[in-house]
Amino acid sequence: MTLLHRISPQGLRLLALLAVLLLVVVFFASQIEGYLNGRLFNRISSSVAIMALIATGQTLVILTRNIDLSVGSVVGFSAFATGSLISANPDLHPLVLLGYSALIGTGFGLLNGLLVAYARIPSIIVTLATMALFRSALVEFSNAKSITSDALPKWLVDFPNMAVFSLGALEFRAGFCAAILVVILVHLCLTRLRPARQLFAVGSNPEAADMAGIDAKRVVLAAFALSGLMAGLAGFMFLARFGNITVVAGLGFELKSVASAVVGGVNIFGGSGSVIGAFLGAVLVDLLETSLIRWAVVSEFWREAVLGALILMAVATDTVLSRRLVAARVKRAAKAAREAA
Amino acid sequence: MQPVLALRDVSKSFGMTAALSDMTLELFPGEVHAIVGENGAGKSTMIKIMTGIHQPTSGRLEVDGAAVVLAGSKAARLRGIAAIYQEPMVFPDLDVTENIFISASGVLMNRAVMRRAALALIARVGMSLDVDRVASGLTLAEQQAVEIARALSQDVRVLIMDEPTASLSAHEAAQLRRIARGLAESGVSVVYISHRLEEVFEVADRVSVIRDGRHISTKRVGDTDPQTMIAEMVGREVGNYFTKMPSTAKPEVLLSVQGLGVDGIFDGISFDLHRGEVLCMAGLIGARRTDVGLALFGMLRATAGTVTYKGAALCVTSSAQAIAAGIAYVSEDRRKLGLAMALPIRWNMSLATLGRFLWRGLVDVGAERAMAEDYRKRLNIRTPDVEIPVGTLSGGNQQKVMLAKWLTMQPDLLIVDEPTRGIDVGAKAEVHALIRRFVAAGGTALVISSDLPEVLALGDRILVMREGRQMAVIDHAQADQRRIMALATGQAA
Numbered sequence: 001m002t003l004l005h006r007i008s009p010q011g012l013r014l015l016a017l018l019a020v021l022l023l024v025v026v027f028f029a030s031q032i033e034g035y036l037n038g039r040l041f042n043r044i045s046s047s048v049a050i051m052a053l054i055a056t057g058q059t060l061v062i063l064t065r066n067i068d069l070s071v072g073s074v075v076g077f078s079a080f081a082t083g084s085l086i087s088a089n090p091d092l093h094p095l096v097l098l099g100y101s102a103l104i105g106t107g108f109g110l111l112n113g114l115l116v117a118y119a120r121i122p123s124i125i126v127t128l129a130t131m132a133l134f135r136s137a138l139v140e141f142s143n144a145k146s147i148t149s150d151a152l153p154k155w156l157v158d159f160p161n162m163a164v165f166s167l168g169a170l171e172f173r174a175g176f177c178a179a180i181l182v183v184i185l186v187h188l189c190l191t192r193l194r195p196a197r198q199l200f201a202v203g204s205n206p207e208a209a210d211m212a213g214i215d216a217k218r219v220v221l222a223a224f225a226l227s228g229l230m231a232g233l234a235g236f237m238f239l240a241r242f243g244n245i246t247v248v249a250g251l252g253f254e255l256k257s258v259a260s261a262v263v264g265g266v267n268i269f270g271g272s273g274s275v276i277g278a279f280l281g282a283v284l285v286d287l288l289e290t291s292l293i294r295w296a297v298v299s300e301f302w303r304e305a306v307l308g309a310l311i312l313m314a315v316a317t318d319t320v321l322s323r324r325l326v327a328a329r330v331k332r333a334a335k336a337a338r339e340a341a
Numbered sequence: 342m343q344p345v346l347a348l349r350d351v352s353k354s355f356g357m358t359a360a361l362s363d364m365t366l367e368l369f370p371g372e373v374h375a376i377v378g379e380n381g382a383g384k385s386t387m388i389k390i391m392t393g394i395h396q397p398t399s400g401r402l403e404v405d406g407a408a409v410v411l412a413g414s415k416a417a418r419l420r421g422i423a424a425i426y427q428e429p430m431v432f433p434d435l436d437v438t439e440n441i442f443i444s445a446s447g448v449l450m451n452r453a454v455m456r457r458a459a460l461a462l463i464a465r466v467g468m469s470l471d472v473d474r475v476a477s478g479l480t481l482a483e484q485q486a487v488e489i490a491r492a493l494s495q496d497v498r499v500l501i502m503d504e505p506t507a508s509l510s511a512h513e514a515a516q517l518r519r520i521a522r523g524l525a526e527s528g529v530s531v532v533y534i535s536h537r538l539e540e541v542f543e544v545a546d547r548v549s550v551i552r553d554g555r556h557i558s559t560k561r562v563g564d565t566d567p568q569t570m571i572a573e574m575v576g577r578e579v580g581n582y583f584t585k586m587p588s589t590a591k592p593e594v595l596l597s598v599q600g601l602g603v604d605g606i607f608d609g610i611s612f613d614l615h616r617g618e619v620l621c622m623a624g625l626i627g628a629r630r631t632d633v634g635l636a637l638f639g640m641l642r643a644t645a646g647t648v649t650y651k652g653a654a655l656c657v658t659s660s661a662q663a664i665a666a667g668i669a670y671v672s673e674d675r676r677k678l679g680l681a682m683a684l685p686i687r688w689n690m691s692l693a694t695l696g697r698f699l700w701r702g703l704v705d706v707g708a709e710r711a712m713a714e715d716y717r718k719r720l721n722i723r724t725p726d727v728e729i730p731v732g733t734l735s736g737g738n739q740q741k742v743m744l745a746k747w748l749t750m751q752p753d754l755l756i757v758d759e760p761t762r763g764i765d766v767g768a769k770a771e772v773h774a775l776i777r778r779f780v781a782a783g784g785t786a787l788v789i790s791s792d793l794p795e796v797l798a799l800g801d802r803i804l805v806m807r808e809g810r811q812m813a814v815i816d817h818a819q820a821d822q823r824r825i826m827a828l829a830t831g832q833a834a
Contacts, residue, residue, distance in 0.1 A: 192449060192450055192452075193448055193449065193450065194445065194446075194447055194448055194449070194450050195448065197435070197439060197443065197450065198443070200432065200434055200435055200439075201432050201435065201443050203434075204432040204433055204434040204435060205430065205431070205432050205433060207430065208430035208431060208432055209432070209443075210414070211414055211430045212430070212443050212444040212491075213413075213414055213415035213418050213444045214443070214444065267434075271432070271433070271434040272434040
């Protein structure tokens with residue numbers, strides 16, 4: 001009991017998520033023969049490496065009471081544009097290439113942010129529109145051609161699968177390690193930097209933020225720009241991992257990133273949540289997706305439904321929890337008032 | 342001594358209405374300066390000018406004797422001017438420390454340093470509070486302490502407290518007054534706005550009365566008394582637009598309320614309402630009059646008392662049941678609860694009574710339009726036609742549409758909450774005439790109003806409430822503004 005009191009609610013959330021992850025692993029291990037092996041870890045870690053970046057950006061946006069539905073298209077565009085740049089100039093320095101992806105993503109993010117913060121159009125509308133616009137831009141840009149891995153330099157294709165270190169059969173590959181580094185870095189920034197605290201403030205109580213002299217517009221713009229940056233970097237990872245890029249690259253990533261964030265305990269109404277949670281959410285979503293494919297009991301058609309049910313459950317828990325907190329607060333206030341009277 | 346902040350002939354108008362006229366006020370370091378005035382006297386506008394949210398139309402602000410322009414709340418904060426409100430502005434998801442230092446400068450946060458500073462500030466405020474707790478779990482008083490600590494962290498010189506004790510318990514309010522005194526003793530200039538006159542005399546050094554956007558007087562509290570202050574607050578000549586019409590009350594009691602109460606909100610409300618009568622509920626904001634109306638309308642569950650309506654016990658638990666029983670409730674908040682602004686006038690008017698215009702399950706648009714046209718003429722609603730969105734009308738005409746919406750159901754009991762808030766004098770007179778015609782035709786009205794001339798013009802009898810309690814029910818013949826104000830502020834003998 002005392003231990004439960006000492007850990008912050010945020011920490012409890014993460015612990016609960018870890019417990020759910022463990023339960024899922026144990027459950028599928030009992031169902032699927034030869035489930036627990038290094039390949040499972042490698043497969044999930046490779047795909048989480050990409051989603052973790054997107055979900056991190058999405059979390060920043062959701063914290064400000066907004067949503068970014070354009071990330072999937074940004075990933076696709078960034079992957080394709082980066083791919084065509086390196087195909088044309090194979091000798092380009094890796095960092096220049098990475099910077100190019102980041103720049104593309106940030107540019108798209110800034111456009112979203114300007115429309116949301118300064119033109120005051122609801123983010124769901126802006127990003128629904130830019131999701132389609134960016135995708136069409138990609139189709140136009142690509143001229144209906146695809147990028148193939150043959151056209152890419154060897155270092156790029158090899159980079160995500162390069163093992164940084166191994167724990168037994170578990171390989172920690174460069175892509176995954178880079179993603180974890182980014183998540184930790186963003187987490188540290190969120191908890192230690194003052195401008196980051198304004199992100200929470202704006203999402204928590206916009207009116208009060210205004211009264212406290214916080215420039216909410218700039219904060220929202222920054223959140224979208226960062227979300228774009230993360231999507232741009234994810235595009236780079238996507239290119240490196242798959243090599244073959246078509247115009248449908250990154251399709252559906254926007255919803256998966258939102259799912260990862262809310263499953264990870266980020267409040268969809270803004271103000272609270274952590275990128276570590278979003279990361280664990282991404283792992284859980286991917287773990288379920290991968291495992292359901294191998295679980296013969298659930299047919300292909302039910303897979304999406306199970307995934308959907310999980311997301312609903314996560315959001316419902318969130319809502320109930322916040323309601324309880326509010327109720328407890330009112331009760332405590334009333335009690336204090338009675339005692340005083 | 343030089344005033345730390347001064348308003349010099351400050352005027353502010355919104356469109357045609359003047360909210361402040363030639364307001365002059367000087368605030369000195371180390372004093373608690375109370376400001377009192379009726380609802381709508383211009384107190385909020387004054388605060389907004391002092392905190393940089395509004396810019397004066399004319400006149401100037403001086404800080405330390407030098408004229409300044411406060412462009413935005415941040416500029417005001419940089420000059421050491423901060424305000425806290427009845428509803429604290431905290432961030433529910435952040436903890437106490439983070440809340441205090443939310444507008445601090447610098448990029449890197451050193452948690453340990455911030456925490457120590459937060460502890461010191463909270464101690465200076467005179468509260469014991471866990472600085473690691475998340476703000477959503479704090480009581481209102483604690484949240485206000487956090488806000489004060491935030492202001493102190495920015496070297497506040499003028500702290501404006503806008504009705505800080507209005508939603509606090511007696512104990513918490515006393516604590517907050519101590520904090521205000523302590524701040525003044527440490528050299529801060531505290532502006533204390535309150536409706537509770539006894540509180541003003543307890544906490545303030547000087548008190549300024551404002552009325553109709555004008556400065557009436559500034560005195561040391563020792564040189565004035567509650568009766569003088571009330572006289573100054575209501576002192577204007579009552580406009581002669583509002584002459585009281587003779588009562589049309591009949592002997593039959595339509596509604597009898599005995600000891601009505603809702604736990605923790607109001608209690609002990611008792612009155613009889615006769616058919617054809619207008620009963621006005623007077624009081625200040627926060628007197629819980631609206632909640633009484635909501636309880637009668639079934640929107641709030643009563644926990645004590647009995648209500649007899651048309652000779653039988655009234656038992657309504659939803660607005661639908663109340664409407665079925667012939668009770669209508671016209672909300673004080675046109676925007677939030679009253680009208681669907683984007684929808685046509687006709688749709689708004691038939692919203693509560695759409696069932697009447699059904700023909701084989703379909704809306705009979707012809708009958709609906711005829712009704713809307715009828716009410717447009719009867720209530721003199723100035724609009725080219727009834728198909729345009731109600732949001733395009735002026736406030737007074739919107740109010741008439743809202744009344745029409747409820748009058749179409751031909752209620753026996755009409756509860757009207759602040760029927761003329763924010764509308765001009767001409768429209769006010771028309772709304773009054775409308776309510777009078779309604780009762781003359783056999784209806785009964787319960788009018789909740791903070792506007793004293795209106796209460797006196799409409800009410801056959803006047804029920805005065807204060808902080809959830811019924812202070813008195815007075816006949817119109819015995820009522821005057823001073824007496825009502827004295828009851829509403831708790832200063833009656």
